Amino acid sequence: MASRISVAVIGTFDTKLQEHLYLRSQILSHDSSVNVILIDAGRTATDHEAITIKQPDVLKASGYGRDDAALKSLTRGEIVKTMIDGAIPVVRQLHDRGEFHAIIGLGGSSGTSIAAAVMRQLPLTFPKLIVSTVASGDTKFYVAETDITMMYSVVDVAGLNQVLKAVVDNAAAAIVGMAKAYVARLDRGLPGDEKKVIGITMFGVTTKGADAARMWLERNGFEVCVFHATGAGGRAMERLVKEGHLRGVLDLTTTELADELVGGVFPAGSDRLTVAAKASVPQIVSVGALDMVNFGAMDTVPAQFRKRNLVEHNPSVTIMRTTSKECEGLGNVIAKRLRENITEPRLTEVWLPLRGVSMMDVEGQAFYDEAADDALFAAIRNGLKYTGIKVVEFDSDINDAEWAESMARRLAELIQLQSD
Structure with missing residues (x-):
């Protein structure tokens, strides 16, 4: 098995940093050796030592030629599209280099839209999980033909409470298990032409x-x-x-x-x-x-x-x-x-x-x-x-x-x- 398992966490940290940090802590509580890669796809740049890929880097990858201040002048929908355009190449590059083994996100409709758009670009059977406020409705827009797993958050992703903590803890355990299973499959090797x-x-x-x-x-x-x-x-x-x-x-x-x-x-x-x-x-x-x-x-x-x-x-x-x-x-x-x-x-x-x-x-x-x-x-x-x-x-x-x-x-x- 790979010497260290990595899990990517993508989200909008300007509005939901506390919740994503809690997700990170729960992933580590299930396996302290996991490398957690935090990717900020928020509207505004957020500073925190745990963030691995910061919002300006995602914005730059989108091809948006103006600064973060100009981004704020866009409509909410335009901002979401811009951050999707940046997050996709960032995450795909990490994946192509084999730098993470599962990806998870949590959020409302905008955060889910960003996370799902990124995950849809990853190969089928690569572990993908979103904890979302919209997971109990019609999810075909988010999932499409892919194998994204969606978990209903029950309450809004807006502050920590005993319900959200329990749901996030379940999700953290699930993504760690999924990452380990994926790495184990890689270690066994791909099936040959006999099948x-x-x-x-x-x-x-x-x-x-x-x-x-x-x-x-x-x-x-x-x-x-x-x-x-x-x-x-x-x-x-x-x-x-x-x-x-x-x-x-x-x-x-x-x-x-x-x-x-x-x-x-x-x-x-x-x-x-x-x-x-x-x-x-x-x-x-x-x-x-x-x-x-x-x-x-x-x-x-x-x-x-x-x-x-x-x-x-x-x-x-x-x-x-x-x-x-x-x-x-x-x-x-x-x-x-x-x-x-x-x-x-x-x-x-x-x-x-x-x-x-x-x-x-x-x-x-x-x-x-x-x-x-x-x-x-x-x-x-x-x-x-x-x-x-x-x-x-x-x-x-x-x-x-x-x-x-x-x-x-x-x-x-x-x-x-x-x-x-």
Whole structure:
């Protein structure tokens, strides 16, 4: 194990120095050998002997060409953005030099915004923890596709009291343990090629197909990471591709594209379906759950969709059948993103299950719509003509075991093709 474990603490020390010093003391109480790096991303420079990286250094790294006095004239939002712009390169440089093994922050909405923006730039599986007043609400803005852990502070981070002290003490113990676990993983070394890691996207309505593909891959020496296609899931998979952790992708369930196009609750953004193509990572793309758009509970469905084909998937999720026009648009999106981002067409294939793109889309089920599926398939075929990207069609539905195993087998062949 590394001779000394280091933990970075980032915060706004002009308003919350006392609380961060207490966090520092509790980290040291759990292990006095830990090196605590205090990084000040506050609005105003604060002097204290325990601060390692001072606010003027963070401000300078932001590229803001004026002094601290001028910074005070900016709006609160502008100041937060400026300090984020400085804190990110400061922390990334420390990380790239291996100078800390976990990072923690605590604060309200502004402090959380700064800490989270910094942490989102660190690799997945690197320990990240924020004690925050906003952790009990909608945290997707802060967490996005990353593995930031958020702990609700219960009370405001505004002075020390028995409740906040107990919460901070828990957080300190957690970050020390996380840092030690991370260093232990580093000491064990990274896994070798004997475990080639594959990403698969899955939804409840494509689970049988995904499971059949996963089990075939596992029987044949691969390790499989399954991603729930809820927006963050697709982004997380593609981030792991970008960071070099995945050898191949079986993008079985591209339903996030439907939410992006139509306005559902699980969009993954305009970069979805571009990363593996750009990185020349072998991938098979399919059309899982493109028969549906996702909303919350039935009473949250937008008024313009209330007369559409709606199914209550569970009390929290309502799904809506995509129309032929929407499916044509989805096919165009898939073809366009692959066509415009592909670097090695031979390593990407699109597989189409002609008898249904989800368990809801097979004959006799609520979303069965042959015309809509045909519009989707035709747009993909036409959009990928002359691109070198192969389109494979199967007379089966997406959850058919033979189809799923064939995809898995072909992905393994593409990975071998890349290696040859």
